[in-house]
Amino acid sequence: MYSAPRLSILATLEAVLLTIAIGWLLWVGQAILLPIIAALITLYILSAAAGGLARVPGLGWTPGWLRRVIVLLLFLAGTVALSAMVTSNVNQAVLSLPLYAENIEALVARTAGQLGFAEEPAWEALRAWVAERVNVGQFAGSLLGTLSSLGGQVVLVVLYAAFLFVERTAFERKLTLAFGDSERRDRARAFLAAANDRIGNYLVVKTVVNILLGAISLVMMLALGIDFAVFWAVLIGLLNYIPYIGSLVGVAFPVLLALAQFGSLGIAVVTLVLLTIAQQIIGSWVEPRMMSRAFNLSTFVVLLSLSFWASIWGLAGAILAVPMTSILVIILAEIETTRPVAVMLSADGQV
Template identity: 45%
Template sequence: MEQEQLERSWQSKLQATVYILLFVILFGWLLKIGQNFLLPVLIAIISMYILVTLTDWLGRLWILKYTPEWFRRIIVVIGFVIFTLGFSHIVIVTGEQILSAAPTYQHNLEKMVQQLGIKYGWAQDADWNSIRELTIDRINMQTVISYLITTITSFSSMVVLIIVYAMFLIAEKGRFADKLSKAFPNGRADRTKNILIDINKKIGDYLAVKTLINIILAVICFIILWIFGVEYALFWALIIGILNYIPYIGSLLGVIFPVSLALVQFGSIQITIVIAILLTIAQMYVGNVLEPKMIGKQINLSAFVVLVSLSLWSSLWGIAGAILAIPLTSIVIIILAEFQTTRPYTLLLMDNIED
């Protein structure tokens, strides 16, 4: 009898595991095929968290302290629309200018390589000529830049949808509590409301502070690029700020892109190295000093979970998935922590289980 019960228990556990795996596979497939629909919605939700938190921050200022909340929301939404449309315009216009300048960059790169070959006596070396044929001579700056700009401008096609979704979400926020109480009677509404409050608090504060940090980083990098005369400094500063949402590799990419442009623009390794060092110092200061002080432990995820979530979401949605990886993973963990059966798994994903 006990043997039969034990077998049934193992069968039920195995069956549950299979169902979970099938659900995960199906859910991942739906995320992949639904990218064009889901991305604008999720970006709008993330934007709403930032806008709502900024609205609360404005309420602490003595100038706007006594103004109604709807007035502060209007100010924040107007600023969001102006920034989003402005960013989209800068990306499109700058992308066209960079593409038109691609032949010049190609010429500067080839000239720099030729000068290095002559200076160090590599020009007549058979091995150097073979290496050059396999590397430098195969680089087409117009193709490389075109790919990067196409990837970035893909966000611009969502701008109108994101703005519309975000505005409607903010408008619906005030009535959501009443809808929740009617949709989930018998006390379930309070539990759902507590989950949403926890998500709003942790994710909203994290995104708002992270956005402020990225703005500071973008301003510092813009000053560095502007002083050295790097073309499209504002564009690259905005890209650095956006990429800094991506943990670990975002700061690396934020240095590589403008430094690569500086190399093909000036054709000078010395100037490029100085720019790279200054941008790296700015990234290190923000990442190691400013960010820990301002954000602290608002997002309690282990480093391994951050890397896995980054790989997962970026494999599904590319750069957009990498940017959204931390907020989306944090939301999933907050929801799982509210259920008794899944709570133990959330402890394995956290960095500090005492929080």
């Protein structure tokens, strides 16, 4: 028999090895697991949207299957339209890259002249060195390759989400067959109903908030005449799933494009100010009032989650990190034995 201290050491070692093994499996299985998790999150949003259609005037009488079909068709149509828009914008951006490069070069030369060192030999040498190493064609090819790979992932997510959405109608029957007419079935049904309700509410509210942010940003960018405004608005809404960092990155891209498109610091600064105001309004006033207790994670837990998932799955992991962690906390809160863990992961203990 092992002594208590030795058993404690062995348990700790096993936990560390298990954690490493799980992390390795997540990293190796990214191509399989990432679309499945994204599809599950999409499933909750679609299910909540189908339930919300019952509250729309004129659609309350419709059967559940018809509302699910309507939501699924709208989702598929939106995905196709979004994919076509992204492809078109990327092709236009690739054609515009030489013009943007000229505008940036002219802005830099103008700024150097105003500062009085445009004629310096060191400046000319630096400018020539940068020009030799900035390959617009290589950048365009890399961008198109990345988007092509992303497109394949999106297709998998759409297929998985669509089939899961259709098969969800049979879940109640499967639950009855698995547990029969028993107390265990009733407890499982109550647990799943409570968890699904909170998860669905969180994801729907977060998605609505992001759509609202994207719409406000779109109006601002259209007013300024920024190229590919719809694409940037979609990107801003998507990156808003990443707390703290996402808003900064989402604003940076259109600001940099404004700088390249117009070759003017003034328009870039105006773009930065307007988009930052939109982020502040949504992040500091609208979102806290809509999210209620659904998003109640400790700041440290949020940062740790972002670091972990971004290191394993890159940008996609960073976008899914907080939704996945929030779902985990909601599930832990619904189970009596794991509720203390959910309390420790929350911001104020209210789960």
